Structure formats: structure tokens, C-alpha cells
Amino acid sequence: MSKLGTFTIHTTDGKARRASLVTARGVLETPVFMPVGTAATVKSLAPWELHDAGAQIILGNTYHLYLRPGDERIARLGGLHQFMDWDKPILTDSGGFQVFSLAALRQIEPEGVSFQSHIDGSRHFFSPEKVISIQNNLGSDIMMVLDECVPYGADYDYTAKSLKLTTEWAKRSRIAYPKGSGNQLMFGIVQGGFYADLRQQSAEELKEIDFDGFALGGLSVGESTEEMYEMLATSAPFLPEHMPRYLMGVGKPEDILEGVANGIDMFDCVLPTRNARNGTLYTWQGKVNIKRAEFADDDSPLDPNCTCPCCQRFSRAYLRHLYIGRELLSYRLNTIHNVHFFLDLMTRTRQAIEQGEFNTFKTEMATRLSAPYER
């Protein structure tokens, strides 16, 4: 039995790595995609459906769970895993992204962030220590440190100042929960906006801290794909090679593959679940908007090459009907499919790396998946 936090690289193919990470609730086979379950639920899915789709780990959110139902309540109820009946690993995000996305409701101070609840407007305060304490209560397997996700377009001065704070908070987070003091891992988050030197500085400073993994934050915040890929390519090499690397909030299938090509091991994104609820479904022939009129009489499965229960049993015509009618089953079936698709993509990615064919795989997939659906 490997030691908690052990990260083993099995194969490399270019910069792409096929590795594994030991967590308290099992070993993650990477590259891995983590479906997002912000409020202790991957929206519309039951845990067994997630399990059947092949999820190894899911994401939860500190900010949301603190506000509702409350981290102390979750602790009393046996922790997040027991609460939601998910016994595989959970990574909890710190609320750093909400500092960014709920900008109108918050104020950043050296000590932490004061903010108003998006639910009822009540006032709260997050310090790095508080956020770790919340994640202790939740009992996640991987904790993220509180950071400031800098908005796209922030100038150099702002970004540099923000980074200083983020680094300071990272140090305080590790002090609040020293390595080995429990069975939770802790990842630091590289910021620095779209300035290469700040990215490098951020990574260097975080390396001094004894984290179990490193995340790239502050990407996919409104920049162009080209800019994101460029920042990804410049930032990834700054991260320690023999540690887990996590690209936060990314992304589209082709973005994930780009991440893998740059040596990223972990990904999360709301896209498969949100898009499912909004009628966009992923197939190996490209994206499909299931509401389109052309599917009204289409008796074929959504994707004949997909093994998910949705594609095994239902026609496009039925899926379209459910979506158009806003039937509850629509959200569930669509989400089952999209999550299955993303996880399947990762399985194929791992296989491709093992076989030393990742580049070919990526090139083929990227062209196919980014293309709009053609019959």
C-alpha cells in the first residue's frame, strides 16, 4: 500500500504523463477528469450513476457548502462523503473562484476575503485558515488553498499585488494544516494572470511550500483559446515535474487534450454537466445541440459509438422531445451521457499515452471534437 500523496509516473509520451496519485479513498489514475459537484451533488446525477459513468473523483465547493447546508452540519452528519453517499475521492475547491465570479459581493483584504452570500446577502469572512478548517469539516481528500482568481485583463500591478497575497495565503494554509497532520492532501494554486514572469514567480514561491500538488488557476476566465494555450504552455513547465498538476476549470475536450499534452494530470469543468442541462451533447463526431429540428424524427442513438445507457436505450428523437418539453429526465440522461463522454475521453487518453500514441490521438480527436456536428 503506497503512502498517502504518493504520485507515480508510469509512462510518459512527450510531455504527457500516465500517472497515479494515492489519496485516502483510493488511487487516482491520471490524466483524470473530475466532474463538478459544487453543492454536494453532480447536478441531476445519483452517486451510482456517477460511479457507472466511470468517475474516479468529484469536486465539491467550500464556498457553497459552507453557506448551505454548513460545513459544521456536514461534519456532524459524518462528513461530505457520508452525507452524499460517495465513497471515492472528493476534491474541494477553496472558494477562490467565487472570489472572482462573485466579485460584486466581496472585498479582498490582507487577512482574507469578506463577502456577502449570493443566497441571502448575509456577511461572511474567509481567511485561508478558515477555508482549510471548512475543508477539514467537509473531510475532502484533496483541499485547495484560498487564492484570488484574477480577472482577465487585470493589469500587471494588480496581478502582482494579488499574487503576493495569494502566495501569503498559500503559506498560511499549509501552516494551518501541516503535511501529514491528517489524511487530506493540499494543493497550492499558481496565479499570475497572463504574465509569464509572474506565473514563474508564483510557481517558484509555491514550490517552497510543502504542497501535495500544484494547480494552474486563473485560466479559462474569458481569454481567447490561443491566449489560454499560450499561458498553459508557458506555465506548466514551472510546476514541479514529479508532482500532480491540476489545470483548474478546464475545459472543452480539446482543451483537456491540450492540457495533457502540456503535462497536466487533473482537470475539472462544469461544461459536461451544464451543457447537458442546456442541450449541448458531446459525441465522437462533434458537439450536438439536441434541440435542433433535424433530430425530431431521428430514431438513431445520439452516438452509436457511446456505451452509456442513454445511447444504448434512447433515440435522438426521444432525447430531443425530453429536452424541448423540459422534462426532468432530460437533464439526467443528458448529464449521464456527457459525463460518460468526458470520462471515456480520459480513459482513451490514458490508453493512448500508455501506447505511446497520444500525439496521434490528440490530433485526431481535436479536429473531430471541435468541429460542429455533421451528419
Next chain:
RNA sequence: GGAGGGGUUCCCGAGUGGCCAAAGGGAACAGACUGUAAAUCUGUCGUCGUAUGACUUCGGAGGUUCAAAUCCUCCCCCCUCCA
């Protein structure tokens, strides 16, 4: 038979002389969504490939007026109540 109400662009429904191709909603047709304030948002929605442009629309036919979905006359149809 009598009294009253009403027919508006695919549907519901506002509009009662010019600012009306006509509010609003729905439907329809497209698009977006990247560490989830999202089962959300955006666009199009009479015709003319585009248009500050032209043309055709507000039950039907006539009429008044510089100008009519809006006023007048007749006709057709629908609803309610009384007989």
C-alpha cells in the same frame, strides 16, 4: 326573436386617428455556456438575400381623412345573458 360583448401578425393577448410591421408572453428556429449566483442567457421571428429602404397586413366590402388596426355604413362569424 331581444340585449350585450368580441373577431389583431403561428397561438394567447395589448393597442381605439399619425410616434404601428403593431407592446408583452408563448411556440418555433438558431447560437452561447470552461475551479456552477446557470434546468441559464442571447439572437431571429410579415415578405423582399442586406437596408435609416420598399412592399403587404389587424374578419369582409365600401367610405370619411393629408393620414385608419383605430372613425362611419353594410355584411360574415364567435361568445354570454334573456325569451
